[in-house]
Amino acid sequence: MSSESQLLIPLHVSYIKALGDNKDDLAYHMTTHLRMNAIYWGLTALCIMGHKEALDRQETIDFVMSCWDEDAGAFGAHPDHDAHILSTLSAIQILVTHDALDMIDVPRVAKYILSLQQPSGVFAGDSFGETDTRFIYCAVNALSLLGHLSDLDVEKTVSYIRRCKNFDGGFGARIGAESHAAQVFVCVAALAILDKLDEVDQQTLSWWLAERQLPNGGLNGRPEKLEDVCYSFWVLSSLSILNKISWIDSEKLTSFILSAQESENGGIADRPGDMPDVFHTHFGVAGLSLLGYPGLADLDPVYCMPADLIVSKGLRKSWKALERRTE
Amino acid sequence: MPTIHTDPPTLYAERSDWADVTPQAQYENVNPLAPIFYTEEYKDATDYFRAIVKSGEMSERVLELTENIIRQNPAHYTAWQYRYKTLLTIKAPLDVELRLMDELAVKHLKTYQVWHHRRLLLTETRKPVPELAFIARSLKADEKNYHTWSYRQWLLAYFNDDELWDGELEFVERMLKGDIRNNSAWHHRFFIVFQSGTRKGDEDRDEVVRRELAYVKQSISQAPNNASAWNYLRGVLDHSHTPYSTLQLFVQLYTVPHSPGETAVEVIDLENPPPSKDSQLPCPAAIEFLADIYELEGGNGIPKATELWKSLANEHDTIRKKYWEYRIREALQSTGP
Numbered sequence: 134m135s136s137e138s139q140l141l142i143p144l145h146v147s148y149i150k151a152l153g154d155n156k157d158d159l160a161y162h163m164t165t166h167l168r169m170n171a172i173y174w175g176l177t178a179l180c181i182m183g184h185k186e187a188l189d190r191q192e193t194i195d196f197v198m199s200c201w202d203e204d205a206g207a208f209g210a211h212p213d214h215d216a217h218i219l220s221t222l223s224a225i226q227i228l229v230t231h232d233a234l235d236m237i238d239v240p241r242v243a244k245y246i247l248s249l250q251q252p253s254g255v256f257a258g259d260s261f262g263e264t265d266t267r268f269i270y271c272a273v274n275a276l277s278l279l280g281h282l283s284d285l286d287v288e289k290t291v292s293y294i295r296r297c298k299n300f301d302g303g304f305g306a307r308i309g310a311e312s313h314a315a316q317v318f319v320c321v322a323a324l325a326i327l328d329k330l331d332e333v334d335q336q337t338l339s340w341w342l343a344e345r346q347l348p349n350g351g352l353n354g355r356p357e358k359l360e361d362v363c364y365s366f367w368v369l370s371s372l373s374i375l376n377k378i379s380w381i382d383s384e385k386l387t388s389f390i391l392s393a394q395e396s397e398n399g400g401i402a403d404r405p406g407d408m409p410d411v412f413h414t415h416f417g418v419a420g421l422s423l424l425g426y427p428g429l430a431d432l433d434p435v436y437c438m439p440a441d442l443i444v445s446k447g448l449r450k451s452w453k454a455l456e457r458r459t460e
Numbered sequence: 461m462p463t464i465h466t467d468p469p470t471l472y473a474e475r476s477d478w479a480d481v482t483p484q485a486q487y488e489n490v491n492p493l494a495p496i497f498y499t500e501e502y503k504d505a506t507d508y509f510r511a512i513v514k515s516g517e518m519s520e521r522v523l524e525l526t527e528n529i530i531r532q533n534p535a536h537y538t539a540w541q542y543r544y545k546t547l548l549t550i551k552a553p554l555d556v557e558l559r560l561m562d563e564l565a566v567k568h569l570k571t572y573q574v575w576h577h578r579r580l581l582l583t584e585t586r587k588p589v590p591e592l593a594f595i596a597r598s599l600k601a602d603e604k605n606y607h608t609w610s611y612r613q614w615l616l617a618y619f620n621d622d623e624l625w626d627g628e629l630e631f632v633e634r635m636l637k638g639d640i641r642n643n644s645a646w647h648h649r650f651f652i653v654f655q656s657g658t659r660k661g662d663e664d665r666d667e668v669v670r671r672e673l674a675y676v677k678q679s680i681s682q683a684p685n686n687a688s689a690w691n692y693l694r695g696v697l698d699h700s701h702t703p704y705s706t707l708q709l710f711v712q713l714y715t716v717p718h719s720p721g722e723t724a725v726e727v728i729d730l731e732n733p734p735p736s737k738d739s740q741l742p743c744p745a746a747i748e749f750l751a752d753i754y755e756l757e758g759g760n761g762i763p764k765a766t767e768l769w770k771s772l773a774n775e776h777d778t779i780r781k782k783y784w785e786y787r788i789r790e791a792l793q794s795t796g797p
Contacts, residue, residue: 166535213510215538261541263576300650300695309613309655311647313606343783344687356687357641358604380783
């Protein structure tokens with residue numbers, strides 16, 4: 134591992150491409166339950182780096198379709214896995230990115246998603262009932278991409294998010310749970326899609342988010358915890374949606390993300406010196422895009438997808454990233 | 461990660477008690493984009509699992525099989541779900557299942573499924589009290605584990621039993637005594653004190669607020685540079701609609717460096733415990749708090765707040781320079797020409 138001052142795009146592209154080879158890698162992203170997510174992370178990172186073609190389009194679409202769970206009417210993470218809202222969102226995001234949404238039975242998938250809403254307004258991940266504000270975001274994002282957002286009971290959904298708001302302005306995984314940057318992101322982004330950002334205590338939350346930055350430039354997920362590259366996305370995107378991204382010391386965060394790169398075979402890790410994985414590669418690149426790193430495409434922080442794609446679907450919400458630097 | 465055995469594992473394919481089952485291999489036609497690197501053992505187990513799911517078998521041996529898979533890959537959510545369905549169908553003793561989960565939870569603290577499975581079991585067994593001790597033990601291994609704390613909050617709220625709530629304040633104080641900077645513990649404290657209704661003995665809400673303010677001030681005095689404590693302080697004040705200005709005397713003690721030749725205070729002011737000897741001063745969170753007090757004052761308070769924000773931007777909290785400059789601009793704008 135070495136400290137870099139440049140984003141090693143060609144290396145990261147080949148790193149992501151190599152995920153298609155039979156290579157022993159971190160169980161974390163190579164296990165089947167994350168496969169659909171992993172493809173979405175890899176593909177989106179490639180789009181932002183300007184190398185969408187590095188993963189074969191048809192192979193990708195075929196894989197997505199092989200995960201269709203006919204009983205549920207939605208997508209599992211892998212061909213033998215039951216449908217789940219996490220993999221369903223990733224599947225939809227991949228198909229939208231490849232302009233292949235017509236491959237699926239859109240109303241049926243929308244129906245599956247809506248069926249996961251609980252009486253309290255939260256969403257379950259699947260028929261087994263684990264609930265988490267992450268799943269609210271998955272549902273809202275997916276329904277929006279499918280063009281079925283109007284089927285959602287917005288007040289019911291928002292009322293649950295509202296009850297997840299903590300004394301520090303942040304949001305947790307469920308009512309009563311601690312504020313955590315990733316959960317803040319999912320709640321804020323869901324509210325953004327629903328045009329309900331007035332539910333957020335913007336001053337307090339923006340300050341709480343700005344406080345995630347540590348002296349080394351990295352961001353953590355809650356007070357007194359370690360920095361991690363993925364928070365570059367969860368925190369930055371939330372701040373970008375709240376139009377406060379300038380509160381982060383951009384230079385220091387950029388250095389931090391770049392120093393977490395693996396300079397031999399590519400990929401980005403959670404922090405400098407650790408093994409890379411596609412999850413952190415994606416969120417590191419996403420963070421750099423929001424920070425205006427030169428040579429990257431714009432990322433929509435609400436949907437965590439290429440910005441021009443979201444604009445073309447008429448879904449852009451008000452958010453502000455840093456100006457793209459020329460060099 | 462596959463478990464490392466000293467003896468070679470007996471594959472299901474080699475077992476006579478599984479001879480009646482035809483294993484189902486992974487999908488045949490599609491070339492996966494990112495193929496998993498299987499061990500023989502995992503492939504064997506999941507081939508048999510696929511067969512079982514297809515035939516709909518629910519039996520003791522299915523429990524053995526799903527346990528095997530879960531041990532190798534605790535995030536295999538389909539295996540968890542099928543296991544749960546099987547437990548209920550064959551009416552397996554759930555207490556025994558919970559003991560097994562105790563073991564797995566320790567190894568796989570960060571897996572969502574382990575905790576959700578536990579919730580499902582508890583909604584069946586309806587015996588929450590022993591869970592408190594289990595959670596406390598779990599936390600010893602990872603004191604800030606998000607799932608563990610969230611599970612505790614779920615348990616308390618779901619069963620809403622006085623017997624469960626009664627020991628909580630003591631529990632959270634023990635956790636904070638162990639680590640005053642444990643944000644999860646501070647969050648839990650707010651949850652039990654202010655978000656769980658009124659417990660027996662805490663009917664005097666003003667007294668509760670006084671107690672909490674005293675507690676958090678003591679904690680700050682012990683370790684001033686602790687974001688969780690300052691967030692908690694603000695939370696208590698906001699919740700009780702207590703003006704921040706009432707804390708001015710206390711906060712001011714933390715906004716200046718230790719004086720050389722500082723001697724112990726002769727009269728202990730319980731309302732305003734001073735910073736501990738070895739603490740780093742000035743404390744940026746205190747400066748920020750004082751600035752908020754001045755800003756709320758308005759008038760002459762604004763230039764005083766501005767001075768403090770400048771000191772934060774330029775000296776005490778330079779990483780958030782842009783934020784402090786924003787505060788200065790906003791305050792100037794609101795005062796107008």
